[in-house]
Amino acid sequence: MKRTGVLLIQLGTPDSPKVGDVRRYLREFLNDPRVIDIPWLPRKLLVNGIIVPFRAPKSAKIYQELWKLGEGVSPLITHTDNLCKALEKRFEGEQVTFEVAMRYQNPSMDKVLERMRKANYDRIVILPLFPQYASATSGSAVEKAMRIIRKWWVIPEVKIVGQFWDNEGYIASIVERAKLFNLEDYDHILFSYHGLPERQVDKVYEDTDLCEDQPCETEINQKNKFCYKATSYATTRLIAEKLGIPEEKYTVCFQSRLDKKWLRPFSDDVVEERAKKGAKKLLVFSPAFVADCLETLIEIGDEYQEIFEEHGGEKVQLVPSSNDHPRFIDGLEEIVRRQL
Ligand SMILES: C=CC1=C(C)c2cc3[nH]c(cc4nc(cc5[nH]c(cc1n2)c(C)c5CCC(=O)O)C(CCC(=O)O)=C4C)c(C)c3C=C
Ligand SMILES: [Fe+2]
Numbered sequence: 001m002k003r004t005g006v007l008l009i010q011l012g013t014p015d016s017p018k019v020g021d022v023r024r025y026l027r028e029f030l031n032d033p034r035v036i037d038i039p040w041l042p043r044k045l046l047v048n049g050i051i052v053p054f055r056a057p058k059s060a061k062i063y064q065e066l067w068k069l070g071e072g073v074s075p076l077i078t079h080t081d082n083l084c085k086a087l088e089k090r091f092e093g094e095q096v097t098f099e100v101a102m103r104y105q106n107p108s109m110d111k112v113l114e115r116m117r118k119a120n121y122d123r124i125v126i127l128p129l130f131p132q133y134a135s136a137t138s139g140s141a142v143e144k145a146m147r148i149i150r151k152w153w154v155i156p157e158v159k160i161v162g163q164f165w166d167n168e169g170y171i172a173s174i175v176e177r178a179k180l181f182n183l184e185d186y187d188h189i190l191f192s193y194h195g196l197p198e199r200q201v202d203k204v205y206e207d208t209d210l211c212e213d214q215p216c217e218t219e220i221n222q223k224n225k226f227c228y229k230a231t232s233y234a235t236t237r238l239i240a241e242k243l244g245i246p247e248e249k250y251t252v253c254f255q256s257r258l259d260k261k262w263l264r265p266f267s268d269d270v271v272e273e274r275a276k277k278g279a280k281k282l283l284v285f286s287p288a289f290v291a292d293c294l295e296t297l298i299e300i301g302d303e304y305q306e307i308f309e310e311h312g313g314e315k316v317q318l319v320p321s322s323n324d325h326p327r328f329i330d331g332l333e334e335i336v337r338r339q340l
């Protein structure tokens with residue numbers, strides 16, 4: 001059997017919730033041209049001159065809350081490490097090794113891939129932990145890995161997992177998590193995905209095609225198979241079908257926008273509207289995040305709870321992410337075995 005090293009790549013988190021570490025994280029993250037996709041000079045001026053100086057102190061406060069929930073560590077790190085350990089167990093005695101790296105900050109892709117180079121694998125599998133492809137996440141992680149590997153003298157066989165929005169184990173893990181709640185108790189259900197600028201979504205199409213002219217809310221086809229909006233809706237349909245949630249009982253929405261030209265509807269607006277219409281209990285799925293993190297625990301768990309209460313609602317219940325759920329491990333095991 002070929003000796004295989006599997007690189008699990010997550011987005012990344014600051015080294016600590018101190019303002020300096022958060023600033024360093026945001027600077028690396030937002031200077032990525034796949035994240036803020038504008039020319040070099042305007043990006044530097046916008047990110048280093050405006051966004052980071054204003055955002056870092058505010059984000060640091062939120063990260064301090066997150067660190068408390070994670071008992072002194074970022075939950076993104078803990079969950080991804082646990083996932084890695086669970087996968088290692090599934091491959092015990094086989095020639096398959098797992099490593100975790102973060103696209104931004106630590107453990108850095110440079111250091112982890114250098115260790116993998118020294119291990120002299122026959123094959124490397126690059127597995128970004130983002131079920132729905134986006135250039136800002138999976139695309140960026142793969143580009144960075146390729147930029148590092150292309151400099152090696154010995155380049156082994158390299159396999160890349162692009163996306164896994166319909167993977168059976170991934171879907172099953174979310175369905176199992178949801179079964180811990182009585183769906184009948186909730187007035188409405190949200191499937192809240194991380195947002196993305198509409199411009200970035202349109203770039204997966206050729207020429208003058210636009211996402212809004214495609215049937216992305218209802219089907220996946222050859223044109224839209226890498227459209228983040230289309231795969232987000234498709235993942236939702238799979239989960240809703242398995243749980244028997246009728247279409248009128250749920251809304252697909254997008255959170256964490258930086259400006260108005262991001263995918264709509266915005267999750268916070270939906271939370272507010274539902275409260276105003278009299279909803280008392282909301283259940284929120286967050287399928288784009290395979291690990292609980294700032295975006296799920298704080299943004300949905302705390303911030304949406306506040307918005308909901310402010311407008312008359314009572315409880316926003318988050319469905320925990322896949323994390324190291326055994327069905328999710330089944331799904332990733334199956335994906336890895338297909339690469340061997
Ligand atoms: C599904 C995955 C994600 C997509 C797509 C994504 C796009 C995206 N994000 C930003 C800006 C920020 N994201 C931040 C945090 C964050 N984002 C993801 C995942 C996706 N981002 C995760 C898992 C996290 C949380 C990390 C953690 O430490 O727990 C942040 C930092 C927090 C903050 O200051 O609000 C920013 C900023 C952009 C611009 C973007 C697409 C263009
Ligand atoms: Fe993000």
Ligand SMILES: [Fe+2]
Pocket residue numbers: 201210211212214216224227228229230
């Ligand atoms: Fe689309």
